[in-house]
Amino acid sequence: MDGKGILIEGLRKRYGQGDTAVDALKGVDMHVEPGEVVGLIGPSGSGKSTLLKCLGAVIDPTAGSMTLGGEVIYDNGWKVRDLRALRRDKIGFVFQAPYLIPFIDVTDNVALLPMLARVPNAEARKRALDLLAALDVQHRAKAMPSQLSGGEQQRVAIARGLVNHPPVILADEPTAPLDSERAMAVIRILNDMARKFETAVIVVTHDEKIIPTFKRIYHIRDGVTHEEAGEGRGFQ
Numbered sequence: 001m002d003g004k005g006i007l008i009e010g011l012r013k014r015y016g017q018g019d020t021a022v023d024a025l026k027g028v029d030m031h032v033e034p035g036e037v038v039g040l041i042g043p044s045g046s047g048k049s050t051l052l053k054c055l056g057a058v059i060d061p062t063a064g065s066m067t068l069g070g071e072v073i074y075d076n077g078w079k080v081r082d083l084r085a086l087r088r089d090k091i092g093f094v095f096q097a098p099y100l101i102p103f104i105d106v107t108d109n110v111a112l113l114p115m116l117a118r119v120p121n122a123e124a125r126k127r128a129l130d131l132l133a134a135l136d137v138q139h140r141a142k143a144m145p146s147q148l149s150g151g152e153q154q155r156v157a158i159a160r161g162l163v164n165h166p167p168v169i170l171a172d173e174p175t176a177p178l179d180s181e182r183a184m185a186v187i188r189i190l191n192d193m194a195r196k197f198e199t200a201v202i203v204v205t206h207d208e209k210i211i212p213t214f215k216r217i218y219h220i221r222d223g224v225t226h227e228e229a230g231e232g233r234g235f236q
């Protein structure tokens, strides 16, 4: 670990309090190098989404520490003042559900984030179209989200998660609605982006098709992680 990438130490998350409290994370340790794509695997209710939400500054952890891109963002409390800016500038999210903006077209859904980050409009659109092409949905660039199939919407959402070249990408079951060829294309793109932009990527998945691509896998069970070597074919 050279200080970049992702480092998580002793991370805990308790939902609620008293008799109804749920300890969803019970001391998670994990690291992801820049340029690395790791898998996070575990049964339903094991804490996978909770971990990604803590790391993505969507919910507050209870204790522990998290370092992103060399910056300590949490150490028994948030260490960054502007969590919105942290989410916008450092983290690319790819959720299970696509959550596209319904009243703007596909290209603008992807180009909006770089535009908000003050990338000139033409450049933002070019980046969006390049990613849409890589994900094989460029023919839908001018469509509205409601006109797309579920798989197409998911690929647009993936383009949106990658478009700002964030140092960290958090993907929660990104290939769930995709057929195996498209699922592999998504994993290939995540690997390419990771290598090209030194991105640290965590992919939560149950998908048997993509699990053999990971070089390292974290298993999570009852809020505790265990590291394992993957089959590690990766994409070279």
Ligand SMILES: Nc1ncnc2c1ncn2[C@@H]1O[C@H](COP(=O)(O)OP(=O)(O)O)[C@@H](O)[C@H]1O
Pocket (backbone or CB within 6 Å): 015, 016, 022, 023, 024, 042, 043, 044, 045, 046, 047, 048, 049, 050, 051
């Ligand atoms: N907002 C919440 N309030 C209370 N308990 C929650 C909340 N979200 C998740 N949990 C609980 O935390 C545990 C981990 O959930 P989650 O992180 O969603 O697991 P996974 O994504 O692995 O299925 C589960 O026991 C779940 O019921």
Ligand SMILES: [Mg+2]
Pocket (backbone or CB within 6 Å): 048, 049, 050
């Ligand atoms: Mg989940």
